[in-house]
Amino acid sequence: MEHTIPEKHYLNEATGWKSWLMTLDHKRIGILYMxxxxxxxxxxxxxxxxxxxxxxxxxxxxxxxxxxxxAFSLHGIIMIFLFIIPSIPAILGNFVMPLMIGAKDVxxxxxxxxxxxxxxxxxxxxxxxxxxxxxxTGWTFYTPYSSESTTAVIPILTxxxxxxxxxxxxxxxxxxxxxxxxxxxMTWFQLPLFVWAIYATALIQVLATPxxxxxxxxxxxxxxxxxxxxxxxxxxDPVLFQHFFWFYSHPAVYIMILPGMGIIxxxxxxxxxxxxxxxxxxxxSSLGIAFTGFLVWGHHMFVSGQSDLAAVIxxxxxxxxxxxxxxxxxxxxxxxxxxxxSLDTPMLWALSFLILFSIGGFTGIVLGTLSIDVHLHDTxxxxxxxxxxxxxxxxxxxxxxxxxxxxxxWGRMYNETLARIAVVMIFVGFNITFFVQFIMGxxxxxxxxxxxxxxxxxxHGFSSIGALIMGVGFLLIxxxxxxxxxxxxxxxxxxxxxxxxxxxTPSPPTAGNFEGQPILEHGPYDYDKVIPENALKPYKTI
Amino acid sequence: MSQITEHPAHLQHHFTDVHQxxxxxxxxxxxxxxxxxxxxxxxxxFYAIYRSWNPDMFHNAHAFLNVWMGATNTVVxxxxxxxxxxxxRSMQLGKRKLTMWFLAGTVLLACVFMVIKYFxxxxxxxxxxxxxxWYFFEGIAGTNPHIFFSAYFLMTxxxxxxxxxxxxxxxxxxxxxxxxxxxxxYYTPIEMTGxxxxxxxxxxxxxxxxxYLIG
Ligand code: HEM
Ligand SMILES: [Cu+2]
Numbered sequence: 185m186e187h188t189i190p191e192k193h194y195l196n197e198a199t200g201w202k203s204w205l206m207t208l209d210h211k212r213i214g215i216l217y218m219x220x221x222x223x224x225x226x227x228x229x230x231x232x233x234x235x236x237x238x239x240x241x242x243x244x245x246x247x248x249x250x251x252x253x254x255a256f257s258l259h260g261i262i263m264i265f266l267f268i269i270p271s272i273p274a275i276l277g278n279f280v281m282p283l284m285i286g287a288k289d290v291x292x293x294x295x296x297x298x299x300x301x302x303x304x305x306x307x308x309x310x311x312x313x314x315x316x317x318x319x320x321t322g323w324t325f326y327t328p329y330s331s332e333s334t335t336a337v338i339p340i341l342t343x344x345x346x347x348x349x350x351x352x353x354x355x356x357x358x359x360x361x362x363x364x365x366x367x368x369x370m371t372w373f374q375l376p377l378f379v380w381a382i383y384a385t386a387l388i389q390v391l392a393t394p395x396x397x398x399x400x401x402x403x404x405x406x407x408x409x410x411x412x413x414x415x416x417x418x419x420x421d422p423v424l425f426q427h428f429f430w431f432y433s434h435p436a437v438y439i440m441i442l443p444g445m446g447i448i449x450x451x452x453x454x455x456x457x458x459x460x461x462x463x464x465x466x467x468x469s470s471l472g473i474a475f476t477g478f479l480v481w482g483h484h485m486f487v488s489g490q491s492d493l494a495a496v497i498x499x500x501x502x503x504x505x506x507x508x509x510x511x512x513x514x515x516x517x518x519x520x521x522x523x524x525x526s527l528d529t530p531m532l533w534a535l536s537f538l539i540l541f542s543i544g545g546f547t548g549i550v551l552g553t554l555s556i557d558v559h560l561h562d563t564x565x566x567x568x569x570x571x572x573x574x575x576x577x578x579x580x581x582x583x584x585x586x587x588x589x590x591x592x593x594w595g596r597m598y599n600e601t602l603a604r605i606a607v608v609m610i611f612v613g614f615n616i617t618f619f620v621q622f623i624m625g626x627x628x629x630x631x632x633x634x635x636x637x638x639x640x641x642x643x644h645g646f647s648s649i650g651a652l653i654m655g656v657g658f659l660l661i662x663x664x665x666x667x668x669x670x671x672x673x674x675x676x677x678x679x680x681x682x683x684x685x686x687x688x689t690p691s692p693p694t695a696g697n698f699e700g701q702p703i704l705e706h707g708p709y710d711y712d713k714v715i716p717e718n719a720l721k722p723y724k725t726i
Numbered sequence: 727m728s729q730i731t732e733h734p735a736h737l738q739h740h741f742t743d744v745h746q747x748x749x750x751x752x753x754x755x756x757x758x759x760x761x762x763x764x765x766x767x768x769x770x771x772f773y774a775i776y777r778s779w780n781p782d783m784f785h786n787a788h789a790f791l792n793v794w795m796g797a798t799n800t801v802v803x804x805x806x807x808x809x810x811x812x813x814x815r816s817m818q819l820g821k822r823k824l825t826m827w828f829l830a831g832t833v834l835l836a837c838v839f840m841v842i843k844y845f846x847x848x849x850x851x852x853x854x855x856x857x858x859x860w861y862f863f864e865g866i867a868g869t870n871p872h873i874f875f876s877a878y879f880l881m882t883x884x885x886x887x888x889x890x891x892x893x894x895x896x897x898x899x900x901x902x903x904x905x906x907x908x909x910x911x912y913y914t915p916i917e918m919t920g921x922x923x924x925x926x927x928x929x930x931x932x933x934x935x936x937x938y939l940i941g
């Protein structure tokens with residue numbers, strides 16, 4: 185069946201740059217976020233490649249140790265605060281979530297737009313810091329170094345502080361939207377699992393981010409006014425900063441991964457054409473993760489001088505964090521079992537997620553084991569662990585989600601062949617880059633150094649080649665996705681024959697999302713009961 | 727499919743009815759207040775830790791705060807919470823003039839609070855009872871008394887900013903009320919500001935004993 189682009193839709197209903205910069209439409213705000221966040225991803229990626237370039241040899245290639253400290257700090261700060269934390273909620277959450285629950289918009293559209301402007305302000309502070317001395321504290325801003333470093337600490341702290349507000353506003357908006365704006369008939373247990381994930385994420389955003397805000401504010405006062413509360417010479421305590429920081433930043437890792445897990449639930453169900461297995465388990469495990477995530481921050485501080493008793497308790501509690509994630513993995517696998525799986529590009533991203541995130545999660549448990557972490561802390565093993573969860577998990581999910589909803593967002597299809605080549609490149613490149621880092625870590629290669637012992641040269645070189653493959657892969661994705669916006673084949677309302685509500689509107693959707701008030705007729709995963717209309721290919725039976 | 731419903735001017739297009747809109751605003755406000763509690767939570771944590779490490783110093787230092795000024799401010803804020811609540815009630819009953827009086831009263835009391843705070847602060851600044859490296863007062867026994875004043879200025883300072891914010895918003899409500907923007911059917915902004923104002927009051931009710939009444 186040939187599809188056409190509808191005449192009027194949210195992209196052309198108003199034109200001119202003002203109609204974008206003043207828009208209150210959640211779909212357009214999602215796209216504004218997409219532009220900024222993906223640009224940040226590009227910037228962070230450039231720093232990543234510079235780091236890997238330098239590490240081709242233990243000797244100086246591009247930069248000395250000071251420059252190197254700046255490169256990994258900027259890489260981390262940009263990737264964490266400007267890219268991964270806002271990414272899925274602000275782009276896809278904004279675009280898709282209201283459509284999924286049958287709402288016309290989020291509860292507070294003006295606040296939504298404000299959150300984008302606040303993000304842009306934070307972005308500007310970060311760029312300003314970049315050009316006025318850079319930053320060399322690492323993304324963790326540990327005291328006492330961060331109160332002494334001569335780099336642009338204040339601007340970068342301001343950036344993170346401001347970005348926190350953007351995150352809080354998004355979270356607040358989404359909680360209210362999900363509570364109050366669901367279509368008639370859509371009960372909590374008929375919400376798509378992506379919505380549950382966004383909801384759990386929003387709770388963490390709202391509960392944890394204010395603590396980061398006050399922590400960064402205290403650090404700024406420490407530097408500017410010299411209040412001395414993190415300075416042992418004045419009766420203060422630098423470890424207190426670490427407690428405050430990780431009280432936010434461990435929950436924040438779930439801000440990063442939970443929405444990704446939500447996307448994976450959608451992808452696995454859609455491309456297995458099967459009712460999702462253990463719906464309630466997946467939904468509640470999101471809340472479980474949100475809750476347990478608040479109890480384990482001390483596992484980042486096993487060797488920072490917290491009491492032994494605290495370390496043992498935190499280690500024990502850390503093991504519990506693995507359970508909800510494990511529940512999800514098992515349910516996804518059970519969903520695929522006996523499903524009729526089609527391996528379209530989004531599903532390939534989802535499968536990559538399953539493999540890579542599992543490795544990342546298991547090594548997290550390894551690190552949570554107190555006696556092991558004493559040796560592995562601050563080595564490449566940790567670096568590899570968190571890249572397996574953040575890139576292997578979240579980034580796979582983002583790109584899976586972007587490919588899945590691209591035809592909904594722009595109404596057009598990307599080139600499937602190129603897309604499959606890209607996903608394979610990323611998967612292979614990723615493993616080349618990071619798997620050897622586990623091995624280097626166990627052999628004692630410490631993180632955050634510009635140089636290394638000659639014995640690591642081979643593995644570092646191997647790792648850098650992987651990074652290059654990934655870099656080319658992402659470039660390829662950028663090219664064919666942008667091409668698809670203008671020249672892609674019209675996709676039709678429901679190219680994947682999925683059952684969630686966003687596929688019942690035209691692609692691209694109309695400005696007001698739906699004609700009148702949509703009413704729920706079937707659950708999000710009723711593949712055993714309903715055959716979706718508008719199918720591109722004939723619907724495969726299970 | 728859509729029913730024909732009344733569409734009052736204050737109803738935004740993405741809500742189905744006024745009720746849904748008001749309920750959304752309320753939930754949003756409660757969540758916002760929660761983030762405020764967590765923001766202050768970090769500072770309360772800070773206070774608890776350093777006080778437990780330096781109990782004697784905190785005790786000695788607190789004697790230099792003026793209990794009478796603190797107590798007066800407590801009463802002032804509690805009364806302002808009452809006038810704020812009465813402002814909401816008056817608008818529910820449609821008494822616009824009365825609402826304006828109560829809002830003006832609330833702003834006035836908030837200003838009284840800030841003036842008293844100003845006298846307290848300037849006295850301490852004068853004596854050098856200041857945070858961190860600015861501290862130069864002599865006469866408080868115990869190590870690092872500047873930490874007490876760091877906590878004092880940070881927590882009452884952040885609270886003071888919230889009072890100033892409140893003054894701004896309530897003044898804006900006063901103007902809107904004068905222009906007739908609110909009615910017994912629509913007074914959500916007044917109600918939401920009321921919630922905020924009660925929280926500001928509540929935080930002070932914790933701060934007062936923690937700083938002025940250390941036993
Ligand atoms: C199965 C769940 C997980 C467990 C048990 C776990 C455990 C740990 C532990 C114990 C550490 C500290 C290692 C050290 O510094 O010595 C760590 C570090 C880290 N983890 Fe995880 N983790 C889990 C999942 C995640 C996820 C989902 C993410 C992000 C998406 C993440 C991101 C990080 C980051 C960024 C660090 C390093 C922070 C730094 O020092 O710069 N982790 N993890
Ligand atoms: Cu952690």
